[in-house]
Amino acid sequence: MKLLRVGPAGAERPALLDEEGTLRDLSALVPDVDAGLFADESALERVRAAVGARVLPALDPSGLRIGPPVGRIGKIVCVGLNYHAHATELRVKVPAEPVLFLKAPDTVVGPEDTVLVPRGSEKTDWEVELAVVIGRTARYLETDEQALASIAGYAVANDVSERAFQMERGGQWDKGKNCETFNPLGPWLVTADEVPDPQDLRLRLWVNGQLRQDGSTADQIFPVAQVVRYVSQYMTLHPGDIVNTGTPAGVAMGQPEPKPYLRAGDVVELEIDGLGRQRQVLKEA
Template identity: 50%
Template sequence: MKLIRFGEAGREEPGVILDDGRWIDASGQFHDYDESFFAFGGMEALEAWVSDGCPDCIAIPPGTRLGPPIDRPSKIVCIGKNYLDHAKEFGEGIPTEPVLFMKATTAWSGPTDDVLRPAGSDRLDYEVELAVVIGKTVSGIVSEDEALPHVAGYSVFCDYSERAFQKDMGGQWVKGKSCDSFAPMGPWLTPAAAVPDPQGLRLWCKVNGEMRQNGWTGDMMFGVAHLIHYISRFMSLLPGDVIATGTPSGVAMGMDPPRYLLPGDCVECGVEGLGELRQRVVQG
């Protein structure tokens, strides 16, 4: 079972992809995959409904647009420079503890939606990442041993960045990370039980068919359990919140010369077993 949301942007309905490949509308049983869904046993109820054969289910028409697999979260917490080779290509030193920053939730978008190159942008970059979706509230510091049971599932994320906004305009990175369409996730949410080791996954990014990034989540300097433990020192994590866990080397900024994204470029990001994103860059 995989969780999907389908339909017009901003009006998506919840659905599931069954193990036999069928796409099933779950909106007759569940309102949405949002904070309340995860907080009040929605995952367990969905699993029970699927195990019971999805009574009164309706098939989703072929070709239907997929949106992000969960409703817009309360926050998107991102980890900077979490892979050693990327930290080196980024510059500004190797972190000794996780580098935290936020993306505005208005950047939220679906797995095949266009990426909008904002006005004044000339250094648009890509970053494939493993996304972690929180399933149970983390309030107060949680130990690493207790961290992973708080995860609802995993997905593919691309942390798009406008490097000029991020690095040249002062202040925090959020300015270069939060433009509309800069936080696509999907194409589905894979339940945590189906991902026994989040540190054992290959992830990659292609631009116009050319492999740019090719790494392993096991190369993270700070793994998923440590990140949940660390973030919980500073803020509560609510059900449905997203942690974007960092990117391997191979971003446009690190190339010699840099090869930033231009209108018309096609970006494909994938994580082993979790699906792929595919976006076209358009001028916003």
């Protein structure tokens, strides 16, 4: 299933995109696409049954905003330097263990919402990423099979980053990762049963129409299952939590000088096979 949330920011309602590409209203069946839905198998079965019975009312998508596909996110765990080619372009060693950092849930916006260039920014960067949405509590997982079984679905994420804030202003990475609007998510949550192999997905990103990133999750240093299992050793993952699994080569920071960092007016578009496409226009904060 392709689950999503539509409507004004803060007042989104649950919806579904069916196999014919018709937008369907889920609000009579479930209150939201969130931890409550992922943790309630009976609610998911009601949705599946309604899809099969073709009884869900259609929605007119004209002028309808698509919001983040997950509501009330608990936490966002991110993996840095998780693609071989990305580590190569930055001329850094492949990490021996996953590099983890956190993004605040309030960085999440819809897939076509405005991204704000922070005040004082000179090095705002892009990062197309596969986002994992947790569906079952994951705590001290022992196997990759357990890790995959804890995943509700997958989505497209843009892990927007301000490199000067991140790398040059002291402390950890938080200042460069948690500016407002720095985690566009969606358009859909595609349930895990529709993604048979998360290590066989193509990721691409364009800036002003120029292809900048073109990679595959096959290049991940730490595959999805290993990442989820690893994270569960250090923190509990709850339904509705997000894991951003890293970005392939092609970020601005890895380009020759002058590096093409983002400015107000730039247009970023990104997609992952089967998971949909995003488009953001940047503006000054």
